[in-house]
Amino acid sequence: MNTQDTQDTEHVVLTERRDGVLVITLNRPHVRNAVNRSLADAVAGALTLLETDPGLLVGVLTGAGGHFCSGMDLKAFPDEGVPRVADRGLAGLTRARRTKPVIAAVEGAAVAGGFELALACDLITAADTAFFALPEVARGLIASEGGAIRLPGRLPYHLAMEMLLTASPLPAPDAARHGLVNQLTDGGDALDAAIALAARIRANSPDAVRITRRIVEVTRGLDDHAAFAAQDPLTAPVFRTASAAEGARAFCEKRPPAWTH
Structure with missing residues (x-):
């Protein structure tokens, strides 16, 4: 409402x-x-x-x-x-x-x-x-x-x-x-x-959206080596989140994911 x-x-x-x-x-x-x-x-x-x-x-x-x-x-x-x-x-x-x-x-x-x-x-x-x-x-x-x-x-x-x-x-x-x-x-x-x-x-994972946006901010203008160095500390924890697990389960079960905020 x-x-x-x-x-x-x-x-x-x-x-x-x-x-x-x-x-x-x-x-x-x-x-x-x-x-x-x-x-x-x-x-x-x-x-x-x-x-x-x-x-x-x-x-x-x-x-x-x-x-x-x-x-x-x-x-x-x-x-x-x-x-x-x-x-x-x-x-x-x-x-x-x-x-x-x-x-x-x-x-x-x-x-x-x-x-x-x-x-x-x-x-x-x-x-x-x-x-x-x-x-x-x-x-x-x-x-x-x-x-x-x-x-x-x-x-x-x-x-x-x-x-x-x-x-x-x-x-x-x-x-x-x-x-x-x-x-x-x-x-x-x-x-x-x-x-x-x-x-x-x-419709997408709030965590993934937030981190993706942050990666774009911190890597703009950097060369590839520096960009990966700035990106990796941000992305590593994402793969261990409940959102990542839910996204994988939802894909396998052919259903929309139920994200937690």
Whole structure:
């Protein structure tokens, strides 16, 4: 049964539980869900809930009102500064150490810090009417919450540099063609696609998903020798877990596995 809560008194972020999936909705539609201090703290709180609640296995981040996020609230910036949350980055996400997957469900604009939030997620679904951009250089700013770091590894180098240096937007169909978007949907369907993708993740062993995600984090950029050295201490205990035994039994008995969390 679904339950719905709000993360602060202004309802700037909404959370909804859907069978082990936590849907986190940025809810400042009048400013295309721009991130101010209040929204940043609320998103960080929702991500803490995702991490600490054993019944929640996957997060989905989306925006209200037909847009994902327009980035940092520039009207609030002179008084509030960049809305980072401690050492966890913009909205408590861009620099956070996480153990559970998060999927971005993008409608409309995902620009500036909003695009950086999407880049910080593990997977992206997007409507074919959505678009991505990092226009910071046009505002005298820097895409410092992961845009300049992550984008050149997610897109062909020259395309990423064009976006970073010219502030040019990238339509979602082009982003999907280059592999930045996992699933391209009709307008209004990005959230449903993300929830369906989350359900596919949730069907697998939570331990194996968590460790697999960690391996990707710690081995990125390493050569093979260093990567195996970093991976093996993480994987060795997995083969002795109840989940591994259950997975093998379920395969032999031709039934769905019954994972323990």
